[in-house]
Amino acid sequence: MEKTNDKNVRGRFAPSPTGPLHLGSLVTALASFLDVKSENGKFWLRIEDSDSQRSKSKFIGLIKQQLIDHGIVWDVWPNLGHEKDGVIYQSERQHIYSNFMYYLSSVDRTFLCKCTRKSLSQKNHLVKYLESGEIRYPQICRNRKGTCLSQVQTLRLKSTNRDDFVIKRLTTGDFSYAFTVVIDDYLQGVTRVVRGDDLKFTIERNRQVQTILGFPFPTILHVPVVRDCNGRKLSKTDEHSKLLGGKFIKKQITQSWTHLRKNMPSSWIEKVTPAYETFFF
Numbered sequence: 285m286e287k288t289n290d291k292n293v294r295g296r297f298a299p300s301p302t303g304p305l306h307l308g309s310l311v312t313a314l315a316s317f318l319d320v321k322s323e324n325g326k327f328w329l330r331i332e333d334s335d336s337q338r339s340k341s342k343f344i345g346l347i348k349q350q351l352i353d354h355g356i357v358w359d360v361w362p363n364l365g366h367e368k369d370g371v372i373y374q375s376e377r378q379h380i381y382s383n384f385m386y387y388l389s390s391v392d393r394t395f396l397c398k399c400t401r402k403s404l405s406q407k408n409h410l411v412k413y414l415e416s417g418e419i420r421y422p423q424i425c426r427n428r429k430g431t432c433l434s435q436v437q438t439l440r441l442k443s444t445n446r447d448d449f450v451i452k453r454l455t456t457g458d459f460s461y462a463f464t465v466v467i468d469d470y471l472q473g474v475t476r477v478v479r480g481d482d483l484k485f486t487i488e489r490n491r492q493v494q495t496i497l498g499f500p501f502p503t504i505l506h507v508p509v510v511r512d513c514n515g516r517k518l519s520k521t522d523e524h525s526k527l528l529g530g531k532f533i534k535k536q537i538t539q540s541w542t543h544l545r546k547n548m549p550s551s552w553i554e555k556v557t558p559a560y561e562t563f564f565f
């Protein structure tokens with residue numbers, strides 16, 4: 285039985301294991317945790333390790349430990365083997381993404397593309413970019429007939445906004461973030477997404493997929509990313525920015541909370557303050 289004051293609010297933290305968590309990741313994890321816990325909801329942890337080139341298994345245990353050390357404890361996703369700690373892993377869900385991909389193809393919303401980054405850069409006059417610097421694909425292969433399979437690089441979505449983004453990279457077998465995140469959020473019943481504002485550009489991509497698949501749109505809240513003193517976004521692959529343990533834990537939580545108080549709407553801060561005081565005092 286769900287608690288009566290549980291409004292079925294569901295949120296998640298979904299890091300890629302490309303390095304240890306840094307202060308920016310902690311800010312996002314804390315924001316999402318407080319957002320959900322302030323409404324007695326469930327908070328899932330999902331390891332987004334579908335990028336087989338960049339994900340490293342050694343960081344998975346470290347990330348989980350860093351979260352626990354900082355008092356950010358996830359709810360257990362049911363029906364998993366106990367060695368999974370209630371966490372879902374995208375690398376084990378490829379069959380699920382494939383099923384949704386086949387569905388998109390069956391309703392004629394995908395196409396095979398043989399363009400590479402290099403071939404696109406040579407057609408610079410055709411290529412447009414999103415504000416984030418991501419390529420807005422110029423639809424070269426969209427209506428191509430009889431593409432030679434050995435030349436195919438990616439499977440793309442036929443979008444309605446001229447941003448035919450990648451669903452799957454056939455060269456590596458990896459599904460794209462913009463696609464998998466939508467499937468998992470739907471299957472985990474996620475109603476609220478809190479993420480860094482560097483991912484803002486994926487909203488339109490998410491919505492394209494959600495619309496075709498008939499998924500509801502979760503509420504999305506963007507947190508301004510944390511920058512170093514040179515104004516650069518912190519990176520998981522930069523050893524210097526990783527979270528520290530021991531006596532630094534409390535300080536890092538306080539710093540994260542200060543970042544949220546400075547940058548988030550005051551109505552949201554007011555909503556989550558009691559949860560902050562309950563879990564972190």
Ligand SMILES: [Zn+2]
Nearest residue numbers: 397398399425
């Ligand atoms: Zn192409």
